[in-house]
Structure formats: C-alpha cells, structure tokens
Amino acid sequence: MNKTRLTKRTxxxxxxxxxxxxxxxxxxxxGFGVRATGAGRTYFLRYRVGxxxxxxxxxxxxxxxxxxxTVERAREEATRLLGQVANGQDPQAVKVAKRTPDHDRxxxxxxxxxxxxxxxxxxxxxxxxxxxxxxxxxxxPKWTGRHIASIDRAAILEVIDEIEDRAPVMARLTFAVARRxxxxxxxxxxxxxxxxNGLSAPPPPKxxxxxxxxxxxxxxxxxxxxxxxxxxxxxxxxxxxxxxRSEVSGMERAEVNTEQAEWVIPASKAKNGKAHAxxxxxxxxxxxxxxxxxxxxxPGKPPVGTIVFGVTGTHPPGQWGKAKKILDAEVITLAEVxxxxxxxxxxxxxxxRTAASGMAGMGFGxxxxxxxxxxxxxxxxxxxxxxxxxxxxxxxxxxxxxWASKVEGLMRPIEGNVVPxxxxxxx
Numbered sequence: 001m002n003k004t005r006l007t008k009r010t011x012x013x014x015x016x017x018x019x020x021x022x023x024x025x026x027x028x029x030x031g032f033g034v035r036a037t038g039a040g041r042t043y044f045l046r047y048r049v050g051x052x053x054x055x056x057x058x059x060x061x062x063x064x065x066x067x068x069x070t071v072e073r074a075r076e077e078a079t080r081l082l083g084q085v086a087n088g089q090d091p092q093a094v095k096v097a098k099r100t101p102d103h104d105r106x107x108x109x110x111x112x113x114x115x116x117x118x119x120x121x122x123x124x125x126x127x128x129x130x131x132x133x134x135x136x137x138x139x140x141p142k143w144t145g146r147h148i149a150s151i152d153r154a155a156i157l158e159v160i161d162e163i164e165d166r167a168p169v170m171a172r173l174t175f176a177v178a179r180r181x182x183x184x185x186x187x188x189x190x191x192x193x194x195x196x197n198g199l200s201a202p203p204p205p206k207x208x209x210x211x212x213x214x215x216x217x218x219x220x221x222x223x224x225x226x227x228x229x230x231x232x233x234x235x236x237x238x239x240x241x242x243x244x245r246s247e248v249s250g251m252e253r254a255e256v257n258t259e260q261a262e263w264v265i266p267a268s269k270a271k272n273g274k275a276h277a278x279x280x281x282x283x284x285x286x287x288x289x290x291x292x293x294x295x296x297x298x299p300g301k302p303p304v305g306t307i308v309f310g311v312t313g314t315h316p317p318g319q320w321g322k323a324k325k326i327l328d329a330e331v332i333t334l335a336e337v338x339x340x341x342x343x344x345x346x347x348x349x350x351x352x353r354t355a356a357s358g359m360a361g362m363g364f365g366x367x368x369x370x371x372x373x374x375x376x377x378x379x380x381x382x383x384x385x386x387x388x389x390x391x392x393x394x395x396x397x398x399x400x401x402x403w404a405s406k407v408e409g410l411m412r413p414i415e416g417n418v419v420p421x422x423x424x425x426x427x
Contacts, residue, residue: 003027006034006071014041032078034065041065043074045081049090049152056198060091092192093149105190107143107151111135114184124268126246134170134177138163148182149191156195164202171202212354216343218410220351223330230309231323233291237309238348240284240404242355242372244271245348249316251308253292258285261397265374276374279397281404324348355403362406364399368392372399 004010006026011034014022018038025033031046043062048055062077063069069077081091119131142159143151156178164171179196186194212220221239224232237248247265256263258280267275280288288308295304295313305313317323328342335342356369371392 006032006075008071011041011065011071016040026075026078029075029078029082031082032075034074043069043071043078045078045091047082047085047091049085049088056193058090058092058193060095090149090152105148107146107148108140110148110185110190111140111181114181118180118184124273126269126271130173131177134174135181138174139178139181148185151182151195153195153199156199160202168202172204175199175201210346210350210353211357212343212346212350214410215340216346217354217407219331219334219338219340219342220327220346221407221411223327223334226330227323227327229294230291230311230317231320231327233287233294234309234317235323235327235348235351236287237284238351239355239407240281240287241278241400242352242359242403243278243374244352245320246271246316249309249320251288252306253308254306256280256288256308258289261285263288270374272374274374277393278372279393279400281401283404283408284400320348358406359399359403362399362402364395364402368395368399372396 002023003025004027006024006028010024014024014034014036016036016038020036020038022036023033024036025031033044033046035042035044042064045060045062046057047060048057060081062074062081065071065074084091084094115132115135119128119135123131138159143155156175159178160171160175163174175196179194179201182191182194182196185191217239221236224235226232227235234248237243237251238245241248241263243265247269250269251263255265261280261282263278263280265276265278267273270276291308295308295310305315307313307316309317311317332342352373356373359369359372360366
C-alpha cells in the first residue's frame, strides 16, 4: 500500500488521465486516501463495519479535491467517520438514510417497487409467484418500518436461520430472493452495499430418493378415489404421467389433444422453460376426460374456465396441503383394512420419482426417461444434450403406456376380492 503524508502538493501532483487510476494513502489517518482518475481527484475512506479482517471492506466517498474539500478538511471528515465505525455505525448507511426520506426507502416500499418493476415484468409467472410470496409473506413482515439501508448481515442471518431450521429448501430460495432484491436497490442507488454479500447461501438439501413400492402406490391410488374433485383426478394423472404437480395443476383443455393422445406443456409453464410434449396413455386420457366432464357448462350459469383440474375451471387447485392430509388419512384406513403398513414420510413429488424409477425398471433407458420428465441434465445434458437431437418419441410413448399398464395391473385381487382400477375416478 502506497502511504505518504497527504498535502495539497502531493494530491495535485497525482495524474488525472483517462483510463488511469492512482490511489495514495495517508500515513496519518488509517484508511484515508485519495483516488485520481480521469474524472478528477477524490478523497475517500476505506473501513470495515463490525471489526475484524473477516468484515467486508467498504469505501466511503468524501468528496472531490478542491473547494470545499481541502486535504485538511477531508482528513478531519475521515477521522469523524472512523468514530462512527468505532461506535458500530456504517457511515454509508447513515449517509443514505439522511439523503433519502424514510417513507421512500422503507423496506416495504422498496420491496413493492422491486415486485412492480422487476418481478412482475421480467420473471415467468411461476417464479414471480414464489418471489411475491416470499417477499410479502416473509421479508416484509419481518422488516416493515425499517430503512432498507439499516438491514445488515445479522438481520439476513436471523431470517435465514429461522427458516432453515424447518424448511431448508425455502431458506435457500429466500436467501436468493433477498440477494436479488438488495441488488435491485443498489442498481437504483438506494443503498451502496448488498448485506447478502459475504454470506454463504444455505446448502442445497440432500437429494431425496424416496420411491414408492407397488403396495404403497396401489394404496395411494385407491385412497385418491376418496378425494373431492379435482384432487383425485389430478393426482392420478401425476402417477400416470410423471409430470410436475404445478404443470398438471395448470393443465388447460387447449393443451390436450385426446385424438393424438398428446398434452403439450408450453414453455411458459415448464420449469426449465422448454415446451414439452407428453404422450398420454389411455388411462391418463380417461382421467382427464372425467375431470373435463365435471366442468361441462350448466344451463343458465356462466361458462366454465379452461383449467382442466380447476373447480370452476378458472384457477388451478390450490389446496394440495389439505388434500394430502385427507389422502394420508384414507391411505391409513385402507392399510389397516388390508393389514399392511401405510407409506411413511412420502411427498407428492415422490410420485414423479416413482414413475421414472418404474419406467427405468422396465428397461427404458435414462435418455428416454429424462425426456419424459423434461429434464435437461444427466443423460440429456452437456454435449449429449447439445448434439443428440433425437427425441425418442416412440420410446417415450411406449414407456408411458407400459407404466400405465403396470399401474393398472397393481389393482389386483386381494384376499379374494377384486380391486379394479377406477379409470374415471369417483373423486
């Protein structure tokens, strides 16, 4: 570090040239220096809030050399600012707070601006929905009334640690949303530093490998027939197609062609942003048609919407948590009647993994199964994904047909009583 006693002569001797940057540090006041660039000579202070070498460095711009910032006055200002640092204050945050009215830079105000100008305009709806839920449901209630510049790393850690103890996946997503929100504030000169910088994101949760066995899958299918519309129908389509819950929930009639036995998920709805054609087995088509029958217009009433698994056809089902609790209770009842163990610690997403595992177990290769799942990693990623353009359409159709037949075959006679698969479903 180049240190010297800063004087009017040494400062004015620094070259002011475009494309060149020179920094000289004062040997009297720690962290005080002058920076010369093509734009002029500027006094600044480098400091760490919180103490210790692990704290992030920050630069505070004091002002350009000249009136009113002489060397002596800039040195006095640097000394004053170091006093703030010693008292645990961040000079940059204090400066922003004084410069901007609190009501314009309260966290909730900035958060709503972020939603309006970035989330709603730039993110696809499924992602935007997660952002809005996290911001309005978690971050705003926590920091309402606080100036955004006052939110530091400790405040971030407090929120993330609390969430991570109960929901590791949500903690990681919340951290990502907060980081982007504060980045947005920096872009608009609301704050100078992102409090998420220097913090490690919560680690990704360990990959789940829960695959339901045949008896568990049979119990779940049978129990689903007790669920009220549309959850039973939708869940059985999840089992038969292996697609994501959000994609099945948002299925629209115009996306389904029963004559060609095909459902096309548009890129705007697919998690990876890639349009995806799903071959429909006869069993899956009958579930979809049974759901559609529930939405036929009633004389004298307004037309129904376009969502296949919507009660009124206008909105995707949104009570999956409640439906899962009812389903689990029905599964336990069936298991007790049959004298078998009910599936333990399972999630709806496990149905997707179970379908994939089932098709792989019947001899269909990973490149076929991953295309059915619309994955772009693993066997379909990297150079394979770039150069191997064969879409395995015939193999995908055969795999889904074989899987549906296997699921149908699970509804076998039990203790002398035939348990048929209800292809239309009574739920």
